[in-house]
Amino acid sequence: MESESSLSVLSGLFWFFQNMLYAAVNLVTAVLNPHMWLDWSDKESLIRFVYYGASTELFFVFLLCFIIVILAGLLSQKFLWGVVRVTEGLSNSVGRLVAWAGLIMVIQQVMIVFLQRVFARSDIVLGVGVPFEYGVSWFAEELKLYNAAIICLCISYTFVQQGHVRVDLFYAPASFRKKKIIDLCGSLFFMLPMAVLMWMYSWF
Numbered sequence: 708m709e710s711e712s713s714l715s716v717l718s719g720l721f722w723f724f725q726n727m728l729y730a731a732v733n734l735v736t737a738v739l740n741p742h743m744w745l746d747w748s749d750k751e752s753l754i755r756f757v758y759y760g761a762s763t764e765l766f767f768v769f770l771l772c773f774i775i776v777i778l779a780g781l782l783s784q785k786f787l788w789g790v791v792r793v794t795e796g797l798s799n800s801v802g803r804l805v806a807w808a809g810l811i812m813v814i815q816q817v818m819i820v821f822l823q824r825v826f827a828r829s830d831i832v833l834g835v836g837v838p839f840e841y842g843v844s845w846f847a848e849e850l851k852l853y854n855a856a857i858i859c860l861c862i863s864y865t866f867v868q869q870g871h872v873r874v875d876l877f878y879a880p881a882s883f884r885k886k887k888i889i890d891l892c893g894s895l896f897f898m899l900p901m902a903v904l905m906w907m908y909s910w911f
Contacts, residue, residue: 726763726764726767727767727770727771729764729767730764730767730768730770730771731771733764733765733767733768734768734771734772737768743755744756744759760910761906761907761908761910766903766907776790794863795867798863798864798866798867799864799867799868801860801861801863801864802860802861802863802864802865802867802868803864805856805857805860805861805864806857806861806864808853808856808857809853809857811853812850812853812854812857815846815849815850815853816850818846819846819847859905862898862902866894866898877889
């Protein structure tokens with residue numbers, strides 16, 4: 708029994724390091740041959756992008772990049788602060804932009820209610836010549852897109868702005884250092900795994 712468990716551990720480690728090695732090869736291949744996965748006029752390239760979008764291979768490429776950034780940050784604190792500033796700036800910019808989808812969602816919901824309940828219309832026609840015509844149900848389904856965009860693209864913005872709800876029983880009285888440790892552990896053990904699961908299960 709003990710030999711079987713040790714063998715399974717060794718096979719798991721072998722699988723992990725094998726995938727990390729393949730990740731380096733896949734990363735170099737993807738960077739040197741962007742047409743293989745970005746030329747969407749080619750159906751094979753598009754299928755490759757869709758298939759590998761939620762694959763183990765891409766996960767290990769991301770993991771490899773993450774490890775490289777962390778190791779480079781340990782060697783150069785200036786580099787790590789640069790990465791932090793860039794990612795926070797990107798999160799803030801994307802979050803502020805996508806947050807407007809909340810206003811669009813509210814206006815569209817009010818429009819749908821008025822069209823259905825007040826004007827008793829089942830479609831919306833906009834424009835002249837070739838009209839833009841869709842049923843109200845299409846606009847109602849579009850609300851899900853806005854909701855998903857707000858949740859997925861504003862989560863990092865909310866994190867940067869310290870807007871997430873925490874258990875203040877532990878967090879509020881903690882020192883600055885302990886708060887950063889809590890943030891680090893929460894990001895590594897809760898937010899990142901959930902982000903990976905959402906990415907891998909929602910891709911298709």
